[in-house]
Amino acid sequence: MTPTTWLDIQTILTLMLLAQIHENYAWVTLTTNDTYSLGALVLAHSLKRASTAYQLVVLVTPGVSECMRHRLKEVYDIIQEVNVMNSQDAANLALLARPELGVTFTKLHCWRLVQFEKCVFLDSDALVLKNCDELFEREELSAAPDVSWPDCFNSGVFVYRPSLETFDKLTKFAVEYGSFDGGDQGLLNQYFADWAYVDIHKHLPFVYNVTAYASYCYLPAFKHFKDKIKILHFAGKMKPWLMHYNAQNKTPSVPSQYTHAADLIQLWWNIFFDNVHQRLNRSMAGLAGALSQLRLGEQRTDEQEAYDLLMRRQAWEAGQMDYTGLDSFDNIWKKIQETLQSKPEDGIGTS
Numbered sequence: 001m002t003p004t005t006w007l008d009i010q011t012i013l014t015l016m017l018l019a020q021i022h023e024n025y026a027w028v029t030l031t032t033n034d035t036y037s038l039g040a041l042v043l044a045h046s047l048k049r050a051s052t053a054y055q056l057v058v059l060v061t062p063g064v065s066e067c068m069r070h071r072l073k074e075v076y077d078i079i080q081e082v083n084v085m086n087s088q089d090a091a092n093l094a095l096l097a098r099p100e101l102g103v104t105f106t107k108l109h110c111w112r113l114v115q116f117e118k119c120v121f122l123d124s125d126a127l128v129l130k131n132c133d134e135l136f137e138r139e140e141l142s143a144a145p146d147v148s149w150p151d152c153f154n155s156g157v158f159v160y161r162p163s164l165e166t167f168d169k170l171t172k173f174a175v176e177y178g179s180f181d182g183g184d185q186g187l188l189n190q191y192f193a194d195w196a197y198v199d200i201h202k203h204l205p206f207v208y209n210v211t212a213y214a215s216y217c218y219l220p221a222f223k224h225f226k227d228k229i230k231i232l233h234f235a236g237k238m239k240p241w242l243m244h245y246n247a248q249n250k251t252p253s254v255p256s257q258y259t260h261a262a263d264l265i266q267l268w269w270n271i272f273f274d275n276v277h278q279r280l281n282r283s284m285a286g287l288a289g290a291l292s293q294l295r296l297g298e299q300r301t302d303e304q305e306a307y308d309l310l311m312r313r314q315a316w317e318a319g320q321m322d323y324t325g326l327d328s329f330d331n332i333w334k335k336i337q338e339t340l341q342s343k344p345e346d347g348i349g350t351s
């Protein structure tokens, strides 16, 4: 065999191996409604911008509209419907004042994607800034420390191996022991309890899951290491899509707690306008429908501003709306127009 032929065979074998790895690895996220799907769409585009070699999977619950599912299908390789699992641990959730966290138990379904050998789960409120394909070299369960309690990992980014057996054990564990914080982070930390002590390779560097919120943030370090951040995580209640966006000057109104990350929030919105906005339409629920009405470079009408504000408030409060009936776009729009058109004296005598 000539050296050239041998080299060719080696190249072919390497390429075959790589192709197989690419098929067996996937990024996975979860969305439970149309508003969170905005995050999932921007996240997928951020992964593509970072030129990932791996597939993208999105888990959706029944709360995601048909129309939004079509948009998700355009950018995700696989869209998988899962049922909402509640922690039914109302006391713990109330303690956290985050009743919406119960839904994050749905995350456990990611272990059922057994067509893949290894996956990285990313919350849909994450934004990938640099290629992170090297994460697939890590083992289950690899994650970055949580800023509030660094002996716990943050469950917004983690490497895992899909397995029906693990899924079963996790759900049984959840039923038996609950979760110390009522959400998936407490549960996963209880289950993978040796994470903090046993294997340092399972500690991802913090740059793979940097929390954007200022009171959780070591600001001088944020400034110093900003260029090294690989994944920014908008943990907490304030999400980029909840920030008011000025379509005329193309900038979001960044709350004071986030000014250190203003350029990265601007990046989220730039990706949103480059890749997501034009594919939205007003039949979508919540903020997705409201944002579809934005026109860059144009000032919004009072009605549009009022509608946007209402949708942001709804999303903030995580209120359940009836998107097809009384709370549908057309009805809310009509109500807003009536309110804005009514003269001030109309309000006299009403509380």
Ligand SMILES: [Mn+2]
Pocket: 123, 124, 125, 126, 156, 233, 234, 235, 236
């Ligand atoms: Mn999150």
